[in-house]
Amino acid sequence: AKERGKNNFRFYSSNLNGIPIRKMELENGLRKALEQNQFMLFYQPQVKLTTGEIVGIEALIRWQHPGHGFIAPAEFIPLAEETGLIVPIGKWILRKACEQMKAWQNAGFPHIPVAVNVSVRQFQDEHLIDYISGILDQVGLEAKYLELEITESIMQNIEKSTIILNQLKEIGVLLSVDDFGTGYSSLSYLKHLPIDKIKIDKSFVDDIVYHSNQGMMVKTIIDMGLNLQFVVIAEGIETEEQVNFLKQNKCEIGQGYFYSQPLPDMQMKEFLRVHQSA
Ligand code: C2E
Ligand code: CA
Ligand code: CA
Ligand code: CA
Numbered sequence: 001a002k003e004r005g006k007n008n009f010r011f012y013s014s015n016l017n018g019i020p021i022r023k024m025e026l027e028n029g030l031r032k033a034l035e036q037n038q039f040m041l042f043y044q045p046q047v048k049l050t051t052g053e054i055v056g057i058e059a060l061i062r063w064q065h066p067g068h069g070f071i072a073p074a075e076f077i078p079l080a081e082e083t084g085l086i087v088p089i090g091k092w093i094l095r096k097a098c099e100q101m102k103a104w105q106n107a108g109f110p111h112i113p114v115a116v117n118v119s120v121r122q123f124q125d126e127h128l129i130d131y132i133s134g135i136l137d138q139v140g141l142e143a144k145y146l147e148l149e150i151t152e153s154i155m156q157n158i159e160k161s162t163i164i165l166n167q168l169k170e171i172g173v174l175l176s177v178d179d180f181g182t183g184y185s186s187l188s189y190l191k192h193l194p195i196d197k198i199k200i201d202k203s204f205v206d207d208i209v210y211h212s213n214q215g216m217m218v219k220t221i222i223d224m225g226l227n228l229q230f231v232v233i234a235e236g237i238e239t240e241e242q243v244n245f246l247k248q249n250k251c252e253i254g255q256g257y258f259y260s261q262p263l264p265d266m267q268m269k270e271f272l273r274v275h276q277s278a
Contacts, residue, residue: 091131
């Protein structure tokens with residue numbers, strides 16, 4: 001709740017791309033955006049650090065607003081969460097991501113998972129499990145190619161979350177903990193949950209330099225994560241120095257501008273093509 005409060009505050013007191021915009025206007029805009037198909041997904045590759053092989057793709061939402069241009073998720077996801085609109089928007093995201101991954105698979109690209117961010121608010125929706133298994137059925141995507149990124153904030157309601165996570169695991173989707181290290185949980189908490197993967201938050205990756213405290217922190221998270229048999233991925237990688245540090249400390253997967261920015265579907269396809277033949 002601390003994190004969200006901060007976001008909301010920032011949101012209400014700021015402008016959108018320099019243009020002042022009222023909360024109600026944005027809320028109405030969000031409703032319209034869904035009806036009028038103004039949302040898009042961008043895709044960012046996840047790369048095996050030792051080989052450069054693409055092992056996954058994260059889907060990230062963008063809003064193409066007719067008057068304001070591209071709006072970043074940080075500007076509207078907090079309001080979507082607050083108003084509950086994240087539930088229908090989240091359904092759209094899940095369906096779109098599954099359809100896109102199925103289309104890439106059909107086009108002959110590697111069968112790898114697509115990771116979708118799932119808000120706490122979506123977790124409180126009792127229909128989530130049925131909705132997800134319904135989509136997988138309709139799209140014809142195997143559950144192991146859908147990964148759900150959750151944040152540590154779901155630990156606030158550990159009993160309920162454990163039940164839901166176990167149900168999701170039963171369907172066969174992959175579960176990863178996003179922004180790891182910034183929130184409420186410890187790794188020892190996570191070992192009781194059916195989690196497959198932890199994503200080390202960008203803020204830790206940002207200033208890892210050899211022998212720094214931050215570097216030690218990242219090394220500790222990787223060591224403990226691997227010991228608990230999680231796949232460990234580092235996000236927000238921008239430099240070769242970070243890649244080398246992470247490789248040396250046995251982190252397996254990375255994501256960040258160093259490899260690629262999030263790309264629209266056509267460019268992602270091109271990226272996959274180039275890396276397939278490389
Ligand atoms: P996140 O899930 O932690 O996503 C990573 C964010 O870092 C993305 O920003 C991505 O574009 C950015 N990023 C990736 N690599 C680098 C890098 O090397 N350097 C820098 N500076 N940034 C990098 P984005 O797309 O603006 O998303 C921001 C946040 O909004 C996400 O953080 C996530 O919390 C939320 N979000 C994005 N898409 C969705 C969505 O489809 N559903 C939900 N519920 N939340 C979303
Ligand atoms: Ca994420
Ligand atoms: Ca993240
Ligand atoms: Ca983040």
